[in-house]
Amino acid sequence: MKYYSPLLLLFVLTSGLVSAQQKQISLEDIWNGGFRTERMQSLHSMANGQEYSVLSFDRQSGTSSIDIYDYKTLSKEKSLLNSGRLSEIAYFTDYTFSKDESKVLLATEVESIFRRSTLGKYFVFDTATKKVIAISDEKIQEPTFSPDGTKVAYGLNNNLFVKDLNTGETTKFTSDGVDNKIINGITDWVYEEEFAFVRAFEWNAASNKIAFIRFDESDVPEFSMDVYGTELYPQQNVFKYPKAGEANSKVSLHVFNLETDNTSEVKLNKAYSDFYIPRIKWTNETDVLSAQYTNRHQNELDLWMIDASDMSSKLVLTDTDAAYVDITDNLTFLEDNSFVWTSEKDGNNHIYHYKKDGKLISQITKGDWEVTNYYGFDKKSKRIFYQSVENGSINRDVYSIGLNGKKKIHLSNKEGTNAASFSADFTYFINTYSNASTPPLYTLNDSKTGKVIKAIKDNKTLSDKLSHYDISPKEFSTIKVNGNDLNMWMIKPSNFDASKTYPLLMFQYSGPGSQSVSNSWLGANDLWYEMLAGKGYIIACVDGRGTGYKGAAFKKSTQKELGKYELEDQIQSAKQLGDLSYIDKERIGIWGWSFGGFMSSNAIFKGNDVFKMAIAVAPVTSWRFYDSIYTERYMTTPQENASGYDENSPINHVDKLKGDFLLVHGTGDDNVHVQNSMQMIEALIQANKQFEWMLYPDNDHGIYGGNTRLHLYTKMTNFLDKTLGDKL
Template sequence: MKLYKLSLLTVVLSGTVFAQTQKFTMAEAVNGLRTNLAVKNISQFSWSEDGKSYIQAVKNGYLITDIKTNKQDTLVSLSQLSSSFSGKKLEALPPVKFFNNSNAYFTADDQMYWIEKSGADWKIKNTVSLDKDVSNVEILGDNETIAFTIKNNLYLNKNGKTVAITNDADENIISGQAVHRNEFGIEGGIFPSPDSENIAFYRMDQTMVADYPVIDWSVTPAVNENIKYPMAGKDSHQVSLGVYNIKNKSTVFLKVDGEKDQYLTAVTWSPDSKYIFVAVLNRAQNHMKMNQYNAVTGELVKTLFEESNDKYVEPQHPLVFFPNSNTEFIWQSQRTGYNHLFHYSLEKGLVSQITKGDWLVTDILGFNEKKKEIYFVSTKESPLERHLYKINWATFKMQRIDTEAGMHSGVLSSDGNYIFDVYSNSNTPRVANIINTNTLKYNNILTSDNPLKNYQRPEIKNISLKADDGTPLYGKIILPVNFDPNKKYPTIVYLYNGPHLQLVTNTFPASGNLWYEYMAQNGYIIFTMDGRGSSNRGMKFEQAVFRNLGTTEMNDQMKGVEYLKSLPYVDADRMGIHGWSFGGFMTTSFMLRHPEVFKVGVAGGPVIDWNMYEIMYTERYMDTPKENPKGYAAANLLDKVQNLKGKLLMIHGAQDNVVVWQHSIKFIKAAVDNGVQLDYFVYPGHEHNVIGKDRVHLMQKVTDYFDEYLKK
């Protein structure tokens, strides 16, 4: 009996040892958090219309849960819907969008289905066939009418009849789609009025923009597919805003004064559907007008306010009207140095600044009208975290809603009485709570297991350094597993350090990326840090790179290099660097402008010459090439290729329509002209990012390159 117990203990212990030594495969390191290592989540969460229950997707159905009793019922199931289909079986339940507990819609097999509850079952109420080229589908507030685009034109379907809102034969005149290359927070181009009687829409004329070839290599002979790509300093597209009256089948265009190539963003309807508000930003991006237009005539009513900055203004959010008000609204602005909430009135102008401080609001979640409270997400506790807050818009009393450290996101019920709070931190894969916004008591509805618990995990340290002006810089160092402080290790710096992205936050996993951990399992130190220019630290932090992209960022990253070199276990002769997009630009910049620092670099999708990047982004941070020739010259890497000393692998997607392939092609030509050797790899069929199963190939390529030239 004693021998049996000992044998059993040996089995248990050996299992534990095995679990602790399990390593990631490359596929797991790249795609594992979206596949077999995905953290359990509440799927397709939404609140019921009355805010008293919530809906979630489960296998083959949707559950509805009563907030007060926690009683769960099946709202709709695959078998219920399948019984309504005649002649064919619904094999799987597609995502269902609920208008309320009795009405919903979904899309399957190029058809839109409106369904409604009938007794214990659900019946198909209406269907609309969709053309195979349909995109940008928008359902109006009446829950019946839909607007959508087919190729470059905008259409409407009401009562089963489809009407063309636009009919432009020239494919370079585009309606109903996102414009300005999705800058300024623009996500779409269709804006239905609250009363469902009108549709505002973007119309983009890009006939004046130069054609740019993108070659499809998958066919023989290869086929050229031109796109319109407005490069810095060149001709840009021209955008207007139309308003289509559904009843009259007529369109008026807003009479927007100013430059033809200015930017129109933050498009917002007034709740009474009488007016449209537009942020009109000049091409120089240093002056914005918030204009009010009559939706019937298109005439300018008035300019509500203006914002200007000696560097740039970047409106990114539409107006948010207070509940049951046609005149009071919230405007988000960075005018004080951080994105904050400002209360405006159409009659009185600026009423108050609602939120204040050296932190920023990242998202507005909604209102509790009875308590005069606004709910939002912010960086108030730390730029490395996000937390949920409420503030009274009359007294400005503010209170944090959540309690735990980490990155929180929230979905507010329609009445503002409950919030769905989901968070993770370095030690917590995911927790979901329903919080009562009045009492702040919560009900836990999910605490996810750690899907990485059986894997060999590295030690991760949070690092805080200082820029040359004293600004704190936050980073992480990931030590090799089985770390020996008496050994020296090859070290890789992974960076982005460009606008609108933050790499270092308190989230799960603590590393931020399983590929970092894969490399740590294989004997590397990984270091990553957000320098000035990156996101969520305020305007001064972001604007430090203005007119000189690549310089301040490198100065900050050099602080990271100095820190690494101060560590006895970092092998300063075996340091590598890797980044993609802006990170690819930074990687290449380091290899050429500080060639003594890194032995090996891998640059993906890199900007090589900012003259060849898009107008909206480039001119915001660099002005035009004519206005800032020194800045463009300093950042241009084509005339610096002769400085390369280390090994450099450059990678590009052959169909890249963001950082066009010509960037790295011209770099290769410059290398040939200067007798400089480098390594190069192309991913046919991929645009700016290599995704899906091919990303495993990409990261194996990157890893092999470091193993070959850095690890030895």
């Protein structure tokens, strides 16, 4: 076991942590919002590059405002609008400017559909006339300004509409939308969840054409969930959900011409039998649309250029991989219509520059490290801004580099997690910094040098508050497991005594490309771990094979065997940690949520000689139950890889249970269906295995709302105390 240069990361103003005066964190402290960090909400850089706007909410009056600040002085220049002065809107929860910033789209009465999709009432505020226009009397989806700011396109009842803001006229330009059958311009469930977007339509630069994806869900099997609510009879939520190996939506790409009122379907000169269209984007050329197509296995990604004037198409770039190719959101078209693209083709995620015909100009970033975020291209300085793990895979830093790959500048200056939000003209950036001992610090920085100009927010109030609590430092290290140096953190009791022995709780997620070991500010779970450490537990987390930011080979080593190598790493890590003199190897537990719940279930079954207890929250129990896009990306289909699915799914190993097992699920989970837990419960019963379980009625994958999280973490804490903490 090898430690980084001792990273015993101590909190600011906490030199007296081990004193008897320190408070113990309680579950109520964690879940009542008392440790919430201050953040900058809905930050938008104004087009002039010298100002930014933020959304402010006055809890006392219940009104919202958009406030404009000067980058250089950080002083508030004005309130662009305040809902208290508008008769049409009591408050709004989000806003979007038109390109010329003459109009603002205001969202109110927003309700969630699934993870990213919402319905809401939307209004347009004219900054010159101060007038407010309702886009529709009904709740709509994804309203989007045309580039010239004269129109808004949106989705309603599976069809697409355009409202002309000058005339007030609304045009419905698709008419075949039917619930659970045809969707126009809004993604289906699986695209929303796994390709992470909802708006499947895009305006061209001239504001006279809209490209959109049409989803034909007719052959996709339906999934139904009972919604119990408070009425005498429950209702049912029925939606299309393609499980691994089942039929997906048939997708097609179309272009609507507002001038001719005609819609044309894009036909490519390549035969795709089963495919996805995960991204569309117009280039700077008015009639040229780009579209990313990928095969069902997702190991070949094609970039097409489509000429909307004659609907001709050209394949300009293909990325392939033996495992899978990640979709990129970093496609950027420059003024000459050359483009920037990110790819893992050299073994790490890096930035590339291509001519508009797809010919490679240069690889801009290189090295045995990953680009983790692409911020954009400044046409004036011809520099690209990005975030990477050049300073270690648990850290994030901000850099700039010339388009030719030269004169790289390190713009962030503190070790930990740095993220940037640039002004529109790339003169400034607001850097958000944190590490495991420092809550988010917002500073204004010069984008040429990275020099800090001014501090904006420092969360000192939270630091001061935490200084009165019993907080133990997170210790970062690496552990050599199965031939790999794996990143790890550990939290010990503040009064740790190496001559004593302690129970160990391991946390992991382990999903492909994920990261749980990062040098960043504490989340709610970390505060729970601090509470547990105060009771006498040691908590540890190890990122095993399959996790991210250590290269494509490490991430993709679990291909076709999800849960096999990840589990081997967790079991071996537990064994090695159990060999430490201060850890009681007879009292080792593991817990996780979602993919982590899948892992912790497997761990208590297959690692029954190592783990005494496990908690699984919202677990996948068989990959046959999960959706097509995610599962097949890593496993291909069940028809092709039956053994990979079944050998690594916990539902098939319940007979191995020896220790204590707590299974938790929300009955309204549209993502990992409660079916997963219900079928494993039945398998455990038939195997005559005793265990505990808890269902949260109508709760989705997040299991929250009201006292729900407090109840859940109380239950998990009590279970831990009963199964691991009996000697504390």
